[in-house]
Amino acid sequence: MKRRDAKHFRYVLFLWLAAGAAAQSPRGMDELKKSLDEVARTGSVMVDGDVCQRITTERAKEYMVKKDPRDRWIDGDNFDVNAEPYIQTKKTLMRLARLVDFPCDVNLWMPLDNIAGQVQVVIRNVNEMSQFWRFGQLHQPMPPEMKQVLASGERLAVIRRPGMVSVLAPVRNSLGDTVGLLEVVAQMTPDAHENVK
Amino acid sequence: MPVRRLAGFGLLLVSVSLQASIEAWPEYLRTDPAGEAVAADRSAAEPGARSVALRAARNGYVSFQVVARPGRRGPYSLSFEWSGKAALEATVFREWFHRGARQAGDYPDALVPVKLPYHSEFPEPDNKIADQKVQPFWVDVWVPKPAAPGVYRGVVTLRSGGGKEELPVAITVLAATVPDEDVIRMDHNSYGSSWLASGYPGLVKRTAGDFFDSVAFYRLIHAYHRIFYEHRGIFHQLGYGHAGKVGPEFAPEVEGTGRARHVASWTRFDRHYGPLLDGSAFAGTRRGPSPIPFMYLPINPEWPASFVNWGEPGYEAEFVNVVSEMERHFREKGWTHTSYEMFFNHKKRYKGFPWDGDEVRFKKDDTFFREYRRLLDKAMPAGSPVRILYRADVSWDTERQAREMAGVINMWVCGAEPLAWLPETARLLKSRNEVVWIYGGTPTVYKPSEEISMMALRPWMLGVGGFVHWLATSPGRDPWFQFSGGATGLVYPGERFGIEEPIPGIRLKLQRNVLQDLALAQELSARWSLETVQAGIVERYNHSRPADWWMNRPPMADRPVLELNNADFGPETMKIARRMAADVAAGSWRPAHDYILQLASEVAQ
Structure with a gap:
């Protein structure tokens, strides 16, 4: 019962925030940043950190840190997720991206439990936009901007690539711990052919 | 006195080296810029011949190389003329020496088509080879189907400051004819089309920011199909990314959500695929117009249904609506000679979706495959002449998947190694009349030239229908002066030479010649049995x-x-x-x- 109430509350909140955040295509970087920040603020409320923590399987976590000189793909070939929490979270991220009417991705990032200073993108979305993801890497050193958001719990706008903006926002679990972060990302000039590969 | 004699000998040497000469080399033996066989082919090295004498079946190509040694720096020319009325057609290509990123020396591969008579400077200014001694040319002779059997003669002539040299050519045309149909589908795979923009920056500039919507863009895509078709191959372009983004030219434009989702426009899709599906893109080729036999559909977990609705009625509605419209469109257009592939290329490691579409390793992922079979069956009307195959690329778990996914998957692209020790699996798949191919990489130019023959011969010996070069259009950022060997490219952008099309490489030519031999061999097996011929x-x-x-x-x-x-x-x-x-x-x-x-x-x- 409690669970259903919480779900209902989230849904109403989502609709309310969605109405406020729906925006026209951004005319400049400031407007883009503002729209993305609104999505990020909504995302911090909507994305369930407990569910996110259940996405990557324990086995995959073990393999993510394995090195085998005879098999350079040992980590990727053993990467696996639990479909249910993944799908639940991905759907929320996709809905968040629809709060704006221009191409936007909401990516989920989480620090690795078993290697300090490493972070992995857990869910990416259709446009494959990110200012941080390195193609093909399961995990990577944590960028200072992410470290800052995880430590402070405050949203942060980042411009690393010209014409692209990411707003990083914390994801919390039921204990109040910041367990991950969202990268809400868009670019001034969307490229229809980029990342079709 | 001895000094004078030595000087005389030296003068003789200089004079010999300054004299023009011309040699015939077999198709499989590549020369380096000094005129020596490249290291990878050296075991087959033989002295260059002073004439060409080859046999050929009709409806096929026969190839040889001309190694020209102009002798002196400066202008030179090369021509090829048939004696009498020409029933055969010769196409001549200048071989490009690729400067390797590694210390393997300069290897020839890219073939630049030349107009005859060919006039240039020696050494070739654009290739920038220090101390170049020879310039090799690749000669393709096309023997048309109606050519009368007999001996056809011609002559290749080299003219330079070092003199004039001639190389007699005699092609004996046999009564045999290479069948039109291939026994192996030689597939050349690629991903998206942004690589076209990188390969043709001049064309992008000339289309003034409108490259991807320009006539030139679609012409270029069709040119890639044509070059592989002319080399007895096929070309695949996967039209979506790991998280489901679809390139505009690969899918009809859709609009609406849930039960309202439908195709809004076929314009780009038809511009792209129309000429390929009705075969008109191949008009004017030596093999003649013909619809492409296979193509990827843009279907992926995010298209045509949005994953946001996965598992809900809306996902099914969106999928079924649009796939049904595709089936109807193809049927109404008469595009029924192509096998359309529903293929999932994503992997969990790329973080777009929660299951592996490609190279499945986890049995639990079968659930997703089964659901898409259900959706596809729902979208397709009974008795449709449109053939949609459900393709899976497998390696880790081939044996189990082949057994358990009966009725779900009906096109299998298998890792060659597991399949080669799974004869029962191969038999099982064939007994179900399913399409079975193998896949692999492409030998680099630094391997023996004819290693590429294995790509055609191996599937034929395993009794499967095709081979996929997993990536065949990406020869590297700078294949001309920083070449990494071409493990992912069998063709090259021609723009550097003023050609707004891809140009072939030696390996593609060698592969084609093996494919036409195999087509002929398969036909011959009707008389001697396949086992005997193989x-x-x-x-x-x-x-x-x-x-x-x-x-x-x-x-x-x-x-x-x-x-x-x-x-x-x-x-x-x-x-x-x-x-x-x-x-x-x-x-x-x-x-x-x-x-x-x-x-x-x-x-x-």
Whole structure:
């Protein structure tokens, strides 16, 4: 019962925030940043950190840190997720991206439990936009901007690539711990052919 | 006195080296800029010939190389003329020496088409080879189907400051005809189309920011299809990314959500695929117009249904609506000669979706495959002439998937190694009339030239229908002066030479010549039996027997799939599994080719 109430509350909140955040295509970087920040603020409320923590399987976590000189793909070939929490979270991220009417991705990032200073993108979305993801890497050193958001719990706008903006926002679990972060990302000039590969 | 004699000898040497000369080299023996066989082909090195004498079947190509030694720096020319009325057609290409990123020396591969007579400077200014002694040319002679059997003669002439040299050419045309149909589908894969913009920056500039919507863009895509078609191959372009983004030219434009989702426009899709599906894109080719036999559909977990609705009625509605419209569109257009592939390329590691579409390793992922079979069946009307195949690329778990996914998957692109020790699996798939291909990489230019013959011969010996070069259009950022060997490219952007199309490489030519031999061999097997013909070919090819092309089942094949890693497919396993007698060298195919032509001559008599 409690669970259903919480779900209902989230849904109403989502609709309310969605109405406020729906925006026209951004005319400049400031407007883009503002729209993305609104999505990020909504995302911090909507994305369930407990569910996110259940996405990557324990086995995959073990393999993510394995090195085998005879098999350079040992980590990727053993990467696996639990479909249910993944799908639940991905759907929320996709809905968040629809709060704006221009191409936007909401990516989920989480620090690795078993290697300090490493972070992995857990869910990416259709446009494959990110200012941080390195193609093909399961995990990577944590960028200072992410470290800052995880430590402070405050949203942060980042411009690393010209014409692209990411707003990083914390994801919390039921204990109040910041367990991950969202990268809400868009670019001034969307490229229809980029990342079709 | 001795000094004077020595000086005289030196003058003689200089004079000889300044004299023009011309030699014929077989198709499989590549020269370096100094006129020596490249290291990878050296085992087959033989002195250059002073004439060309080759046999050829009709409806096919016969190839040789002309190694020109102009002798002096400065202008030179090359021409080729037939004696009398020409029934055969010769196409000549200048071979480009690729400067390697590694210390392997300069290897020729890209073939720049030249107009005859060809006039240039020696050394070729654009290739920038220090101390170049020779310029090789590749000659393709096309023997049309109606050509009368007999001997056709011509002459290649080199003119330079070092004099004039001639190379007589005699092509004996046999009564045999290479069948139009291939016995192996030689597939050349690629991803998206942004690589076209990188390969043709001049064209992008000329289309003033509108490249991807320009006539030139679609013409270029069709040119890639054409070059592979002319080389007895096919071309695949996957039209979506790992998280489901679809390139606008790969899918009809859709609008609406849930039950309202429908196709809003076919404009771009039809511009792209229309000429390929009705065959008109191939008008004017030597093989003639013909619809492409296979193509990827843009279907992925995010298209045409949005994953936001996965597992809900809306997902099914969106999928079924749009796929049904596609089926109807193809049917109404008469595009029913192509096998359309529903193929999932994503992997969990790329973080777009929660299951592996490609190279499945986790059995639980089968659930998603089964659901898409259900959706596809729902979208397709009974008795439709439109053929949509459900393709899966498999390696880790081939044996189990083949068994358990009966009725779900009906096109299998298998890793060659597991399939080669799974003869029962191969038989099972074939007994269900499913499409079975194998896939692999492409030998670099630094390998023996005819290693590429294996890409055609191996599937034929395993009795499967095709081979996929997993990436065939990406020769690297700078294939001209920083070449990494071409493991992912069999063609090159022609823009550097003023050609707004791809140009072929030597490996593509060699592969084509093997494919046409195999098409002929398959036809000949009607008289001698397939087993006899295959045995005769592989015995001459690498002293093997047909049984050697199957492997012993290694112990690792019986371990649970999640305990395996890539090292289990490495050299140690192959050592246990492989029975193949000998490796392939430059020239390995020649005795097999001669054998096939010999059989063909006997049939014709």
